[in-house]
Amino acid sequence: TTGRPKGCQHSTGGYLAYVTGTAKYIQDIHPTDVYWCMADIGWITGHSYIVYGPLANAATSVMYEGVPTYPDASRPWRIAERLDVNVFHTAPTSIRQLRKLGPDEPRKYRYHFKHMTTVGEPIEPEAWKWYYEVVGKSEAVIVDTWWQTETGGFLCSTMPALHPMKPGSAGPAVPGIHPVIFDEEGNEIASGSNKAGNICIRNPWPGIFQTIWGNRERFVQQYYAKYNRKKDSKDWRDWPYFAGDGAMQAADGYYRILGRVDDVINVAGHRLGTKELESACLMVPAVAEAAVVPVADEMKGRVPEIYIALKPGYEASTAVENAVVQSIETTIGKIARPKHVYIVPDMPKTRSGKIMRRVLAAISNTMDVGDVTTLANPEVVEQVRVMVQGSGPVATKEAPEDIKKFGQVS
Template sequence: MEHARIHKPAPTQPPPHLLDYEATVAQFSWVQAAALLDGLPGGAGLNMAYEAVDRHVKHGRGHRTAIRWLGKNGERQSLSYTELARASNQFANALEGLGVLPGERVFVLMGRLPELYVAVLGALKARCVVSPLFSAFGPEPIVTRAEMGDARVLVTTPELYQRKVRDLRERLPGLKHVIVVGAVPADEPGVHPWGALVSAASTRYTMAPTDPESTALLHFTSGTTGRPKGVEHAHAAVLAHAVTGRYALDLHDGDVFWCTADPGWVTGTSYGILAPLVCGVTNVVVEAEFDAQTWYGVLQSERVTVWYTAPTAIRMMMKLGADALKGVDLSALRFMASVGEPLNPEAVVWGLEAFGLPFHDNWWQTETGGIMVSNYAAMDIKPGSMGKPLPGITAAVVRRLADGCLELIDAPDVDGELALKTPWPSMMRAYLHEDERYRKCFVDGWYLTGDLAHRDADGYYWFVGRADDVIKSSGHLIGPFEVESALMEHPAVAEAGVIGLPDPMAGEVVKAFVALKPGYEAGEPLRRELLGHARKRLGAAVAPKQIDFRDNLPKTRSGKIMRRLLKARELGLPEGDLSTLESDEKKGGST
């Protein structure tokens, strides 16, 4: 199958790191790539925060700007690498002063404030496990994750603590300390003001030996059943951040980089904190949420050279049209990339029209810890393709056989499951408390991604769809079970089934189907009440946008709601195998 190409532009300054893809792949080894990093002094192991911050100070680059923060009300703050090293040292000392031990979990819940970045790096220095949370989550998703992760410390703001954690804190007996950036609630045990605790701590800190395989990060990603999955990553993942920052995002000395993702998602941690700092560039942080004109202003005023954003934002910018960019000086911008969901081919082409540059799509997962498949700066782009595997990553399209083994699909343009040859540095090391689930992801030395794809004759990979029911909306992964559970907390709801529906802006939007208990009447007032209930419990990013009422929901004989059947009927698709369908199931009308 032949696909349209966007040919690589004329050579730029500086030339791309990955000029010859085939030669680089043939010569690459992770062992040799480790020379990009220092390791802790005296051979004391490998620590993410040291590689991201202190290494640059040691090599005389401490004066460079590490973080340039733009507040939503016009405030500005810059932190050099030296200043970031000292501030993160203070946070590490503050944790030790509280008696927090290596391996204990520090959860960070706040918007994109400077203290978030200081806390993440300081906790990594103290060898704690860091878990950033999305601040727009409702109380239930936040406390569920902190409960699963046995949070020992929570770093947050007064508003978020009072609105989303305080009333549910009895569910978190292990939460000993809450560090608040702002005014501390009066007479609250274990609640500490950032200013008195952190700002008063010493700016000198010596990192203890750190095993590269010790856990550094805990990210939560939703599954189709049960609670969210806690994905554990080791300090060794920082090597993948260094390599992908160079090859996939083409970061060079002197670059001004902006990743628009929130650190509450893995992209915002791996590429909104770690990769740019490891590569020693200036990392722009914008507190405000998406607004096209504001974003264009940031690109212009901050002279952003490399921009990493999401398809949802690109589609919203497309809706405004290229005319909105007239008069905006984007002469500094040389590379644009996209992640979070497959990027529509028309969005790649639109980038050329609006910005004079194409968007370079790439693919990875929370479980992979870093970019695995990418469109590179010097490589022709086939709009709609994920690109080619990163040097050091072996990808394949496979078919699972009845005996549990795998069959590699060599023929081009044949759909199968995308698989990655293990290991690589940023590969997840565990699912929190779910060893069996983790083991099932690996067969015959391959990690099975659960995503369907095919490879064309030129070696480009193309995303086909997800093999499970996880909903991807505006770059957020949403587990249907979590939404269903929140809906069923309402006294009117007997059953709930949740699916994702295609949406031109968000990729997918959440739709819920609800069966009511006797005595409740379906109608617009109850629909509004349920939508409000879900938004309060889950937050606007996760809550359903639509709710339909059904007399009952399609279920298997064992009682499991068949989401795929709900989706097929909603979209008019083939219903597939109904052999496990409950025999007396009725389709039921919707209102």
């Protein structure tokens, strides 16, 4: 949905065993549970944690087609009440969207979740708090999972009743997974050092994909070559899996995922993670969603540009824009000051609810936005373009390679 497609070839037995085990021990799924994962069944979360994992554990699995906010933002909670759902699974993007459109709606329904999963991208503490207190009614355990299409199932997560929850942190590695964080030179970054690096997995595991269908060279180059120690080695210890995500490890062993390595903005030599900037935006009470993209700048190389959508009841104003800038400067520093803050009616999103940051980056840099017909709300793209570029025709231009790749999952 967000970049050049690839076929991830998974095994049969290893993949099934891994998602069955992680669904049981990380999501605490039992045969008596009614489980609802709101993901689109066509992407990996749907494969692993709507179909294979829950059903292999003999749970009842709810399947739902369509956006969760139609015809209104209370629909998920009505369904949860009617079907007695007690294990719930969704993405931070959906959490933000539901919080934006119906912040108090969950309080009106008598469902009770024992367990809630979040998946797909880092969740900022403000959204986590609403998810826990309002959706979970302060009685459900949250596991903030980190994994990828390529990995088959969860790699990092707390385990319910065993590990303390920590807003904004994915938690420790799940059993059998041994992560490491390397810098660009391949040096290991110690836990508690407050330094970010590239998270990798030292060892193979049952759920890992076998190859990219029809493109083994890309498989090796993209996922294993970066930190390979000996090119001709057949020892797995020489081939750590490079996930392509930035991360930090706290002294307590919990991993904090910072987002895609490519989704970093280099401002005058300072590497700023887009998730850090977006989290600062979401600290402003009026802001429901935020997206940060890089813009080419003659002096600084790249500068951040901010797009925000507001919660119901708030109106676009200079005061809100200034509050966002102030929050960023206070939280991160003046080096992170954005070039512009745009208050948009909505964010361009995929059907699975992911914000299409590459489209926003294209608009900010006067690039061709590409094919947007498969988006859930393609009409928003033109509205945002007019807001940024004006209503008249604008000649598109070539952008630097890093900006062209921004927001794309390779």
